[in-house]
Amino acid sequence: MILTIDPVRLGSALALSGGYLAMCAAIWRARASARRSVSxxxxxxxxxxxxxxxxxxxxxxxxxxxxxxxxxxxxxxxxxxxxxxxxxxxxxxxxxxxxxxxxxxxxxxxxxxxxxxxxxxxxxxxxxxxxxxxxxxxxxxxxxxxxxxxxxxxxxxxxxxxxxxxxxxxxxxxxxxxxxxxxxxGTSDAPDWEAPGYGDWRIASRVLMNPGSAGAPLYRLGLVPLDGALPDWEAGDLAQVSAPLDPDHPREYSIASLPGEGELALMVRRQRREDGSLGAASGWLCDHAMETDVIKLRVRAHGRFRLNGNAARPLIAIGNGSGLAGLRALIKSRIDAGKGDNWLLFGERNAAHDYLCREELQGWLAASRLAQLDLAFSRDQSTPRYVQHLVREHAQVLRSWVEEGAAIYVCGSLQGMAGGVHEALVEVLGAERVEAMTLEGRYRRDVY
CATH class of the missing domain: 3.40.50.360 (Flavodoxin domain)
Structure with missing residues (x-):
């Protein structure tokens, strides 16, 4: 019997084997580098x-x-x-x-x-x-x-x-x-580890982003310092706000804007406690604080969610709700740097009321500043559809982006979204690939 070899199948097999070996080598290099850096x-x-x-x-x-x-x-x-x-x-x-x-x-x-x-x-x-x-x-x-x-x-x-x-x-x-x-x-000379002091800010604008939503109101706040000088920050950084009703425990919010836009923007969801009262920070920021009130705020670097070495990589941004704040800043930073290989996968409740930043996102897409925009609105069909479903639906494209070196940034709610997206990524990419990307700093999360 003569054994024949299909060259197409052979080429596919070799490519698959090569890809697998390359992935294993990347994981080994990441782990070896990590071990060397400590040992x-x-x-x-x-x-x-x-x-x-x-x-x-x-x-x-x-x-x-x-x-x-x-x-x-x-x-x-x-x-x-x-x-x-x-x-x-x-x-x-x-x-x-x-x-x-x-x-x-x-x-x-x-x-x-x-x-x-x-x-x-x-x-x-x-x-x-x-x-x-x-x-x-x-x-x-x-x-x-x-x-x-x-x-x-x-x-x-x-x-x-x-x-x-x-x-x-x-x-x-x-x-x-x-x-x-x-x-x-053996020293008592070390200085106290005090965090930077709060600056005095004011609310320059406050816009309800989801009028008519079945969910809690979500506001976009534009803040400026009273002295007129914006501090420096990077996409991915956080703002800490000290609320008058609870000044000892600052609330942290993802910054949605860049310094060049002239204001520090936040996306704040107004929270209600079980007794019906408003959250000490969100209720004050969304309802009670006036333009004349002083907002105690400081910027905190969030190195693990900055672009850093990923700035030149294609960006896959995944999130839901107010998590769009952090993702929006990352995408805007890359757009300003002339990078259009940005992909946003985003989920919310209803398209009619919860399509946050609709005009801006559609404008970026039309101008090829967003290469791809995929949305999941959980309440617009009989069966709930979440952002993790988008990950599975676009598995082939996602794998292709990752093969081309893309970084994945996830921002939004811990309960439901973060775990669901992580499971979907493991299913689509494989546990070893996700672990390797984590070690390389190509998979980063800011969830709460």
Whole structure:
């Protein structure tokens, strides 16, 4: 019998095999680079952070600086760079970790939580401390920090001092951590880790974006400083607002505009509590604050959601609701840089009332500033249709964009949307590809 080979099928098989090997190589390089960045370090103290919005990273950098002020060798590192091998060679580690959703690890700590914390290493050589950042309004307050602390202790690691928990940036808890770090470093000269002060702003414009919506009202606020000088920020950054009724716990909002547009724009959903009262911050911003009232606001860099090294890559932006604020700024930044390879997949309730920024998005699409715009309105048909359905429906195109180097940014609600989109991406791209993109910084999320 003569064996014949179809050259078309052979070419397809070779291409498929080559693509698979290339993907495996990318994953291996990302993991190897991450391992090298931790294991080849010479610092005596490692300050490991796991963050979603940048707070833990900021505190880790301040902690490492304090250690160095005392003459110690210390450096900060992302938990995504830490694996069982690197942990096995470390002797002194300070962990600063936030909790995401209902007790989960943030994105930068997800791989460590799923893989390393699933092992049973001997950590009797390790001395550690944990600073857990959280929000007591959630059921599993500081859930990831508590789980990490318990796992370390259960495997023989020795705590340097008791776990410190920080409720929504509580200053007393942060001062206690700084005190312990200062004692470890043998110095009391380190400056306090105070966040930048609030500036005085005013509301220049306030527009209801979804009149007639079945959902809660969503307002676009345009704010300007009272002194007339806009601070600098980048697409992806956040604004912290201190509300008069609850000044101790600032609310964070994605910034929807760029400095060149002449104002700082927010998209704020007016919240109601179970008793019918308005949210302390959203109710004030959306209903009660007048143009003459002073808005206490400060800008906070959100490095994990900036474009950074992804600025030249095609952008796949995915989100829902007020998450359009962060995505809009990212897309506008690339448009201003002359980049038109932008794809927005966005979901809301009804097209008639919740098609946010309709004219602008349609204008960008017509001018080829958006290469593709796909929308899902969940209440416009008998069967709910969400943004994660768009991911599956456009699977082939999405894979093609990713093969061409695209980055994926997700912004919007944690409940429902973020998990659904992540599952859809894993289904479409494969778990290894999604993990590789996360390690490379090509898959980023700002969800709440």
């Amino acid at each position: 080849t370090g010479t610092a005596d103290w490692l300050v490991v952070h796991a963050t979603q919005t940048g707070s833990a990273e900021y505190l880790a950098e301040r902690t490492a600086e304090t250690m160095r002020t005392g003459g110690l060798s210390a450096r900060a590192a992302c938990m995504s760079e830490l694996d069982a091998g690197a942990l096995g060679s470390a002797t002194r580690v300070l962990f600063i970790v936030s909790t995401y959703g209902e007790g989960d690890a943030p994105d930068s700590g997800a791989r460590f939580a799923a893989q390393t914390m699933g092992t049973t290493p001997n950590l009797s050589h390790l001395h550690y401390a944990v600073l857990a950042l959280g929000d007591s309004s959630y059921t599993n307050y500081c859930g990831f920090g508590r789980a990490l602390d318990g796992w370390l202790a259960a495997h023989g690691a020795t705590p340097l001092f008791d776990r410190i928990e920080v409720d929504r940036g509580n200053g007393d808890a942060l001062a206690e951590w700084q005190h312990h770090v200062g004692r470890l470093a």
